[in-house]
Structures are given as structure tokens and as C-alpha cells.
Amino acid sequence: MNISEKIILPEAAPEDRSGAIREAIRNAIIDRRLAPGTKLSEAEVGALFDVSRTVARAALQMLAFEGLVKTERNRGAFVSHPSPDEARQVFASRRLIEPGVVAEALDRMTPAEIEGFRRQLDEEARHMSERGPAARRAEIKASGDFHLMLASVSGNAILQKFMEELVARSSLVIALYGRSGISSCGHSEHSAILDALENKDGERAAALMIHHIDHIEADLDLQLKQGSGLKDALSLP
Amino acid sequence: MNISEKIILPEAAPEDRSGAIREAIRNAIIDRRLAPGTKLSEAEVGALFDVSRTVARAALQMLAFEGLVKTERNRGAFVSHPSPDEARQVFASRRLIEPGVVAEALDRMTPAEIEGFRRQLDEEARHMSERGPAARRAEIKASGDFHLMLASVSGNAILQKFMEELVARSSLVIALYGRSGISSCGHSEHSAILDALENKDGERAAALMIHHIDHIEADLDLQLKQGSGLKDALSLP
């Protein structure tokens, strides 16, 4: 899989170029324009964004740190290819963290933010009704964004960072092990969670969230099929 | 505050030198040989570990990513100086995550691992009984290690990584806002948690853990004293 043309970053970033590149690649990964296993060579990334290898490398290091990319010494960086076990860990972590996030969000959510959530859900619905791969990608992203918005209003920057990592890794996992085309079934669940939040029913919101995560994970096929057998069998021990 | 002599890294690291440097600095931060606010210049770090600025820079970037170091563009890297608000976020995150960690640890803990915990607690106690700053540092580190061991046996690498970040940041917070010399009071609580784990009483272990975290946080003085006012006031909005 190859990255297409030269990408022009959102202009307003004269500084922190590696951070901008990180986000661009990150987005490409979470909406699956970059498949797991894809090689990301420093030279290629550098050329693509028109920077030197130094800054491309920095971006890849950041991505490696948040688990979206795996680097092998003297071999390069590859889009992560999480094992079924890693996949389970991702969702175990989310089950642990997200109920707490909704609980903290409950107290701090302003009416304006509720309105923002509503708009977000509308957008989700809109993407769902559209056809085509672009709409699909947008839908995936929007679905993750719901969880990130929640983390954002929780007011805890650390948890927010953790959630960013977990949501991104979830995308990878779903790309690899997702059974139904998309775990889009989640939209109505998002709605229900928001309703519970609006009614200040924290118990229910947390329960719905856990249910939602269970639901996503249940849609995966985590039997260690994907391994063509050998390659992955030998990387475990 | 200056870093003293040249440091020789644990020999067995011919590869991943930046990772080794990261850990060395990390350790220096968590047992408070490096005070919050200390400047870490690329050249100085590089000279200290006898590497080029390139690899020193990589180490600093990693530390920045896990929140132990803050970099300001064109100004350099500094040991983080968490605000009271960040401090609260650290403990809020721990309160959220650690009960889950003990729950997962409960199921997977082997007798051998229990033995390991006992030894760890003995070491904690030993450091507590000794005098001198070196013993104090060892005690702080050992205290954090208890929590990290717990995360380790939980079998979830992602949570383990999160906990490493949180424990390290906690050290910074305690260094800044700790009231009593040390939050060493925690030792008996560690013991109690381990007892509960051994008795397979997950409820109690989780409750004790929360209590323990509350206890640590209660020992802090998080009134926003340190702000000389202006500098911090302007960095918020």
C-alpha cells in the first residue's frame, strides 16, 4: 500500500511540524487509509511532507510511543498490527477508563457542550446514511470522536491523552478483526449514553458505556486466525 | 541544580541508547535527584551520556511524551513542574485505573509473584528504617515500584504503560507539594492491599487501594501557592 500524493498540512502550523505530521499519519491510520502492516519509511514520509528525515523520524517516534506504529531496529517503522491479545487489552483498558470518564464528564458538562454532542451525533447519523468509502471513513472517525469529546469535557488532560491512544488503537483493532463492515451499530448507543448524561444519571451512563464497549468487542473475531500462522507464531515467544 | 559526573549506562545496552538515557533521566526524576524545573539541555545531556545531541534529543522527546519533561520551542527541555490542577488529574486518573489493576491482578497472581511482592515490601521497610537521603530516594522508588509490580502482574501492557507514566508523575507531584517529608505512611497500606489480594478479596483490595491513593493525595498541599502569579496565570488561557 502506498501513500498517494504530496500532502499539504493545515497551513496554520509553521511550528511543530513533526507534530503535524504525526497527526496526519494518525488520522490516516484511524480512518484506515493506512492498513496495519504498512511500512512507513523515513525517507518516504519525509518526501511526502517535504521535510527532512529528521523530522519525519520524530513523528514516527511519537507514533511508536502511542502504539500506532511499531519500529524494528534497522528495519523501519510499520503501522501496528496488534495481536488478538493486544486487542483484548485495548478493550479491557477502555472498559476500565471510560466509565470513569463519563462520570467525570457528567459533573462538568455544560448545556453548550451537550449541544455540541448532539451535533456530533447528527453528523454520525449523516455519515451512516451516505454511501461510499469516504463516508465510511468519516463515520469511523466520527464514532471515535464521540468518545474523545467525552474525554475532553471530563477536564482531565491525562485521561484525555490515554483515551486518544485507546481510541486510535481501537480503530486498528477493528480494521483487523472487525466482523461486520463497521461497528456502526454503536450510533444508537452513543445516543443513549448522551441521554443518560443529560438526565444526570451517571449510573446508567456508565453502564451503557460498558455495554457499548462490550458490544464493539463482541463484533470482533479474535480467534488468532489472521496469522498466516508462521510469521506471527514465531514473534510471540 | 546541575547533573554531576559522567554517567555510564548499564552496559547491556548496545542498542536503543536513547531509550537507556530516557530511563536514566526518568529514574533521576522519580527519585528526585532532578528537581522540577531543572533545565535539561540537549548538549549537556549528550555530553553526560557521551552521545550526540541527536540521541539526547530523542530521549528528551520521549520524556516529554510521557509528561515528565516539558519542552518549549527554541528554549529547551525542563523537568516538568506540574500545576496543582495537573496534580489532581494525576491522582484522579490513578483512582480510576488502579482499582481495575488490582482486580485484574487478583485473578492472575501466582504464588511466586506473591512471594515477589513480599520481598518488595520487605525492601520498602528496610529503606524506611535507614537514614540518609540515599535511603529516602530508594524508599520513594520502592514505594512506586509496588504499584508498578501490580500493573505488571495485571497482564495488561497498556495499563502498565499508563501506570508507569502516572507513578512517575506522582513522584514529581509529591516532590513539589508533599507536606510530610515523605508519603511513606503508605507502607502499611501496601501490606494491607497485598493481604487482601492474597485472600482473594478483590472488593477489599480495591477499596484499600482507593483509600491509599486518597491518603497520598491528602498529604499534599495543593493550594496554588507556587505560582509567582503572573507566569502561570498567563499560561492557562
Place this chain on the structure above:
DNA sequence: CCATGTCAGATTGCATACGATTTAGACGTG
């Protein structure tokens, strides 16, 4: 005496150069 403007030194951001390591393909041999 304090405030403001200017300059030198220091430090970072980035690009590039070079050696080391890995990989792929050619080639010869059993």
C-alpha cells in the same frame, strides 16, 4: 534611576553526510 533598544553568546530546529545493517537478487555449485 528606570525603561527601552541593541548586540553577542548560547541553544535549539533542521538538513545533510557518512558508516552500519539489512535485504534482495545474481550467481555458482551440488
Place this chain on the structure above:
DNA sequence: CACGTCTAAATCGTATGCAATCTGACATGG
């Protein structure tokens, strides 16, 4: 035809040089 070896290209890891930026000191003017 299969297999092992060797060479060459590609790619990474690291060091270093240069330009841009910041800090602090000093000079100047109010």
C-alpha cells in the same frame, strides 16, 4: 532444480554543520 554465498542497493542510526531564535548584558535616553 534447489540451495548457499556473495555483492549491491536500500534503509536506518548517528554525528555534525548551519541558520533561526532566544537570553542576558550593556548602552542609551527619558
